[in-house]
Amino acid sequence: MTCVAGPQTFLPPYLLERIAGSASPRLRESARRTLYEDTHFRARAAVSTLPPGSTVRGRPARYVHDAQQLRTLPGELVRAEGSADSGDPAVDEAYHGLGDTYRLFWEVFQRHSLDDRGMALVATVHYGENYENAFWDGRQMVFGDGDGELFNRFTIAVDVIAHELSHGVIAYEGALVYSHQSGALNESLADVFGSLAKQYRDRQRAAEADWLIGAGLFTDRVKGRALRSMAEPGNAYDDPLLGRDPQPGHMDDFVETQDDHGGVHINSGIPNRAYQLAAVALGGYAWESVGPIWYDTLIDSRLASDCEFVPFAELTLDNAVRRFGSSSRQAEAVREAWRGVGVLP
Ligand SMILES: [Zn+2]
Incomplete structure (x- = not known):
């Protein structure tokens, strides 16, 4: 591996x-x-x-x-x-x-x-x-x-367990390099499948899911709901000791940093939100709508280990078209979601 x-x-x-x-x-x-x-x-x-x-x-x-x-x-x-x-x-x-x-x-x-x-x-x-x-x-x-x-x-939190195991799946599928944009995609995919494991266990529709990563992990002394929010990156916690959730949810707020392997846990907010927007736009269960598109992309041999956000977005779009057709609502939702976070024009 x-x-x-x-x-x-x-x-x-x-x-x-x-x-x-x-x-x-x-x-x-x-x-x-x-x-x-x-x-x-x-x-x-x-x-x-x-x-x-x-x-x-x-x-x-x-x-x-x-x-x-x-x-x-x-x-x-x-x-x-x-x-x-x-x-x-x-x-x-x-x-x-x-x-x-x-x-x-x-x-x-x-x-x-x-x-x-x-x-x-x-x-x-x-x-x-x-x-x-x-x-x-x-x-x-x-x-x-x-x-x-x-x-x-x-x-x-089951999504923390599933997040970590998903790193294992990602590694077996050729491993997105764990730094900068490819690292943020690696982190985001771990959140996508982490959150999906919780939704699947609880049989939650996209509209019912909390889209939080690590809910329950903070004690009630911390002012925060979870470590990350896929729906509202940057709004998971705001605490006197921990500070404020630093995740951006749009390319306009992309964080350039050398810390955290080049912001892998920070800029992952952008692809996380794209996935969440597509899931909510399509409704129903995410494991039947966007989940398979993101999985197809993870196992796609065209996914380069140094892939950045734009080619990743294009690959998800191509996989949406392959699975559901070019004029499908799935392809349209994926395109709109990446536009919504400023990755696709
Ligand atoms: Zn991780």
């Missing part, structure tokens, strides 16, 4: 840096340790071989481990495929979140796990002490418990 450099952490560094500058010694300490972890990723003992995958198409092979607040991976196996609820919310949320993500990719796109060959879905919970992040390390998912003051445990 093509691997991208470094871990794809859920929380971007700029958010943790703000917490690391906070007045509370405890919050400062948790954020600094999390940032240290995230930048010294290569020192982590990652799983070298994956456990057996699933030979039965339509059935996942899940393995959930408990790191017991240590930083060794994968930790102790506490729940495997087919076993009953453990009673530990983090373990059970991880197990069910892996299943919800598997079901979206299998039932909607006939994809058998991340590699379409039944690859084992491996997760570790209770990673580190007060670790404030979740990440996909190229082989497995890892979840921290949060600090309990600003962040709840990272398994709490």
Whole structure:
């Protein structure tokens, strides 16, 4: 598989840096340790071989481990495929979140796990002490418990789990380079399928969905609904400590920065909003309307690893035409959505 450099952490560094500058010694300490972890990723003992995958198409092979607040991976196996609820919310949320993500990719796109060959879905919970992040390390998912003051445990939102696993799917499909516009597309696709997994699990129509990424992750001390809003980029949170959600929702507000791999978690707001606009314009279930168009684009051999927003938008349009026809309402909605965010003229 093509691997991208470094871990794809859920929380971007700029958010943790703000917490690391906070007045509370405890919050400062948790954020600094999390940032240290995230930048010294290569020192982590990652799983070298994956456990057996699933030979039965339509059935996942899940393995959930408990790191017991240590930083060794994968930790102790506490729940495997087919076993009953453990009673530990983090373990059970991880197990069910892996299943919800598997079901979206299998039932909607006939994809058998991340590699379409039944690859084992491996997760570790209770990673580190007060670790404030979740990440996909190229082989497995890892979840921290949060600090309990600003962040709840990272398994709490199914879209966060599906977001991280979608990075795995993206990596198997040739991996959009994780920097600048291609990196923002990588982030956006992870949000698209993250949000789709939640909508599919809850059988929500586009008009009913909250279009939030990470709802439930903030404790009620934070002034915010979630980490990101696909419908209203820039309006997910506005908090004295965390600052304001920096995502733009239009090319006019595109952020030029070297931080965050060139703003991958920031400018992803633009393609996120295009997808959301098309989904809402078409109505019904997003997994029957725009979801398949975006999936066709993700697996399209013409999708270059350094693809930027304009060629990506053109490719989604071409896939809408291929699937639904050139004068279809789907093609029209996709074209209008990209115009709405200023990517297509
Ligand atoms: Zn991500």
